[in-house]
Amino acid sequence: MCKHADNPESRPALERVRVVGNERIAPGVGILTLQAPRCASEVSPGQFVHLRVAEGRDFILRRPFSVHRAYDGMIEILYQVLGVGTRAISLLEREQTLDLVGPLGRGWSAPEGLAHALIVTGGLGAAPLGMLAEELAAAGVAVTVAMGAPTQERLVARGLYETVVRRVVLATDDGSAGERGFVTAPVKRLLAESTFDQMYVCGPEVMQRLVADMAKEANVPCQVSLERLMACGIGACLSCVVSTRDGLKRACVDGPVFDAEDVLWDSSEVPPKH
Numbered sequence: 001m002c003k004h005a006d007n008p009e010s011r012p013a014l015e016r017v018r019v020v021g022n023e024r025i026a027p028g029v030g031i032l033t034l035q036a037p038r039c040a041s042e043v044s045p046g047q048f049v050h051l052r053v054a055e056g057r058d059f060i061l062r063r064p065f066s067v068h069r070a071y072d073g074m075i076e077i078l079y080q081v082l083g084v085g086t087r088a089i090s091l092l093e094r095e096q097t098l099d100l101v102g103p104l105g106r107g108w109s110a111p112e113g114l115a116h117a118l119i120v121t122g123g124l125g126a127a128p129l130g131m132l133a134e135e136l137a138a139a140g141v142a143v144t145v146a147m148g149a150p151t152q153e154r155l156v157a158r159g160l161y162e163t164v165v166r167r168v169v170l171a172t173d174d175g176s177a178g179e180r181g182f183v184t185a186p187v188k189r190l191l192a193e194s195t196f197d198q199m200y201v202c203g204p205e206v207m208q209r210l211v212a213d214m215a216k217e218a219n220v221p222c223q224v225s226l227e228r229l230m231a232c233g234i235g236a237c238l239s240c241v242v243s244t245r246d247g248l249k250r251a252c253v254d255g256p257v258f259d260a261e262d263v264l265w266d267s268s269e270v271p272p273k274h
């Protein structure tokens with residue numbers, strides 16, 4: 001379960017992949033399904049791929065995307081249209097091909113004997129946690145998911161979580177699904193009501209930090225997935241640094257998943273010099 005990316009069996013490679021589906025699931029949000037047999041067989045939850053989305057000047061830099069799910073030689077990418085690259089992804093059609101480097105980075109890890117996990121997602125933060133929820137549930141771990149989003153239609157991947165895990169708790173800013181407000185409120189309640197041995201969090205960094213503080217207070221180990229601008233994706237350019245208690249780390253190779261306790265969240269916090 002959740003083999004780590006530094007497992008020698010999981011080596012990134014360049015792969016020519018084919019689009020087998022591109023479905024719009026909410027305004028500006030879609031699921032891209034790629035036939036990517038090598039990546040699908042190597043990837044572990046929380047890892048990402050670097051996509052050359054199209055040809056031309058705007059696409060010289062690859063775009064990083066988490067692998068949302070992997071099955072039968074396919075990978076799914078849950079994407080939100082933000083700029084020129086993600087707009088180009090939204091226009092990809094079946095049978096088009098593109099190239100991918102991956103799987104990349106260090107993903108989520110599960111402690112020995114994990115019995116009850118709490119997954120917390122905010123908006124598109126649901127993307128890197130889908131495969132983890134499936135693997136944990138398949139391994140018999142009781143999984144609770146707390147999902148937050150601005151509106152009901154932005155609770156992306158809700159259907160997947162409701163299908164595979166034991167309990168899903170929802171919060172939306174406008175109250176259109178679940179309780180009104182931020183996901184931090186139900187997380188606080190869940191931590192008071194139940195015992196968890198591991199938390200996994202992805203979403204806006206301010207939310208990740210708040211949830212990490214709650215985890216610390218409740219004495220529950222917590223992993224977070226941090227998003228940084230990534231130019232090379234393979235550890236060479238230092239565009240993706242994260243300040244940690246152990247110095248500056250590269251999110252593309254040392255992360256994107258980090259132990260929350262190691263992250264120095266304030267930019268004023270200076271990592272130790274080595």
Ligand SMILES: Cc1cc2nc3c(=O)[nH]c(=O)nc-3n(C[C@H](O)[C@H](O)[C@H](O)COP(=O)(O)OP(=O)(O)OC[C@H]3O[C@@H](n4cnc5c(N)ncnc54)[C@H](O)[C@@H]3O)c2cc1C
Pocket residue numbers: 048061062063064065066067077078079080081082083084085086087124127128226227228229230256
């Ligand atoms: C490890 C990782 C996993 C990610 N997973 C997902 C995912 O599953 N789904 C999803 O929708 N988005 C994900 N993102 C964010 C996604 O990479 C950016 O939204 C995307 O690169 C924006 O490209 P663009 O051309 O549309 O935007 P533009 O703003 O036009 O991009 C211009 C340049 O900035 C870079 N860039 C812009 N925003 C980001 C960003 N937030 N992170 C990294 N590079 C950025 C682009 O790669 C490009 O080189 C992830 C980012 C990282 C670092």
Ligand code: FES
Pocket residue numbers: 229230231232233234235236237238239240241250251252253
């Ligand atoms: S993206 Fe180049 S070092 Fe991380």
